[in-house]
Amino acid sequence: xxxxxxxxxxxxxxxxxxxxxxxxxxxxxxxxxxxxxxxxxxxxxxxxxxxxxxxxxxxxxxxxxxxxxxxxxxxxxxxxxxxxxxxxxxxxxxxxxxxxxxxxxxxxxxxxxxxxxxxxxxxxxxxxxxxxxxxxxxxxxxxxxxxxxxxxxxxxxxxxxxxxxxxxxxxxxxxxxxxxxxxxxxxxxxxx
Numbered sequence: 437x438x439x440x441x442x443x444x445x446x447x448x449x450x451x452x453x454x455x456x457x458x459x460x461x462x463x464x465x466x467x468x469x470x471x472x473x474x475x476x477x478x479x480x481x482x483x484x485x486x487x488x489x490x491x492x493x494x495x496x497x498x499x500x501x502x503x504x505x506x507x508x509x510x511x512x513x514x515x516x517x518x519x520x521x522x523x524x525x526x527x528x529x530x531x532x533x534x535x536x537x538x539x540x541x542x543x544x545x546x547x548x549x550x551x552x553x554x555x556x557x558x559x560x561x562x563x564x565x566x567x568x569x570x571x572x573x574x575x576x577x578x579x580x581x582x583x584x585x586x587x588x589x590x591x592x593x594x595x596x597x598x599x600x601x602x603x604x605x606x607x608x609x610x611x612x613x614x615x616x617x618x619x620x621x622x623x624x625x626x627x628x
Contacts, residue, residue, distance in 0.1 A: 495559035511618035566597035
């Protein structure tokens, strides 16, 4: 009598535990906050340097190269890129975190309303026979008019042994950018 009940309790616990481990999207997961306000398609937005917290040189630059087209595809028509001199990432010297503040100061002088910043904390092929690609990213949008973060998202994704690292990074970047609300000019003003 007690054995079937014990087995059903253990099976229920196992199912609940599995649900907690599985993330959306199959081989990856992401966490994002809801974007409180929409960005008008005509608002000026700047892509700032992506901080590189990996041991892979220039991983931040690689992520920026993936984020730019994803942001444009999301509808940001007035996307501007920071000047290359503001990027602290070089091949031989570690980047300084003050570069973020310098990039925000530059964005303000350009009349930018929103800035998109991010960080990469994993950009590698896993060690082992299969060598699966693994990517971890964080993305946030800040409204410079009030210094409030209006969107924040983070996620990680792994791919199969035959997938390229850049392809996995592109999928994750597109997933994180998909939460940014962009309204056609005229509609966003009503939601602010």
